[in-house]
Amino acid sequence: MKQIELWPDFVALRLTGISLIKIKNILGMSMHAITNREKALQKMVKDLFPDLAEWWLPHHQWQDRRLTSQVEKEKQVFMSFLDTLLYQETLDCPTCGNVMKRLEASKHRPYFVCHRCKTSKNLLSNTELFRLDHVDLWHAYTNYLIKGESNLTIQDMLKISHICALNWRKRFIKQMTSMGLDELVFWINWQWGRRQGSIKGAEISKSRKNDQES
Known part of the structure; x- marks a missing residue:
């Protein structure tokens, strides 16, 4: 197999889930060469790391998404x-320590107002x-x-x-x-x-x- 020096890069890219099309463009290889390496990689994993293959290949092929x-x-x-x-319905006021209540008008948004000191806080702000x-x-x-x-x-x-x-x-x-x-x-x-x-x-x-x- 030619371009042996590209094997580490191919394996690293493939194991991280990069598609064959993208790897082809990244490494500047033909689709035929990329496909052959894919077959060789899967065989190598099955032969050398059977436990890994049992879990990895179904996920790799998007058959098992557990x-x-x-x-x-x-x-x-x-x-x-x-x-x-x-x-969340209540929040301690960061200014006076009073219990802040969620503003009904904010619907789904976590917007709270302190009725004692008028401090307001949105949990999404940060x-x-x-x-x-x-x-x-x-x-x-x-x-x-x-x-x-x-x-x-x-x-x-x-x-x-x-x-x-x-x-x-x-x-x-x-x-x-x-x-x-x-x-x-x-x-x-x-x-x-x-x-x-x-x-x-x-x-x-x-x-x-x-x-x-x-």
């Missing part, structure tokens, strides 16, 4: 964070989610995000705009990163990469089939 225990734990941390933002719309969709969005769904799929499922889907992905991942949920962020990027890879792979297979039939 979370690891650590990712599940970090997901629950983020969901609890959202629960606090969306459902987060990456500040000023984002459709708060009632955030839990559902997070689940789709963690599953690795594409922006197009998410916007279709939640009936939001494409710009909204793009913005939310960036902002939610930034918030997770700020909370130290690194395994969760890596998982999201990996699964999203695998999703894109499966779509591109299907498109390539369909194109080849059409070429053979024509």
Whole structure:
């Protein structure tokens, strides 16, 4: 196999979920060479690391999307964070210590007012989610995000705009990163990469089939 020096880069990129199309462009290799390396990599993992292969290959091929225990734990941390933002009813006033109550007019937003000293506080103010719309969709969005769904799929499922889907992905991942949920962020990027890879792979297979039939 030619270009042996590119093997470490290929393996590293592939294990992080980068699609074959992107790896082809990054390494400047032909699609034929990339496909052969993919087959060799999968065989090597099966032969040398059978336990890893049993878990990794189904996830790598986007057939099994069950979370690891650590990712599940970090997901629950983020969901609890959202629960606090969306459902917390009272808050200690940072100015006078009085109990602040959630403002009814703010609907789903965590906006609190102290009736003693008139201090107001929005729990979203110091987060990456500040000023984002459709708060009632955030839990559902997070689940789709963690599953690795594409922006197009998410916007279709939640009936939001494409710009909204793009913005939310960036902002939610930034918030997770700020909370130290690194395994969760890596998982999201990996699964999203695998999703894109499966779509591109299907498109390539369909194109080849059409070429053979024509």
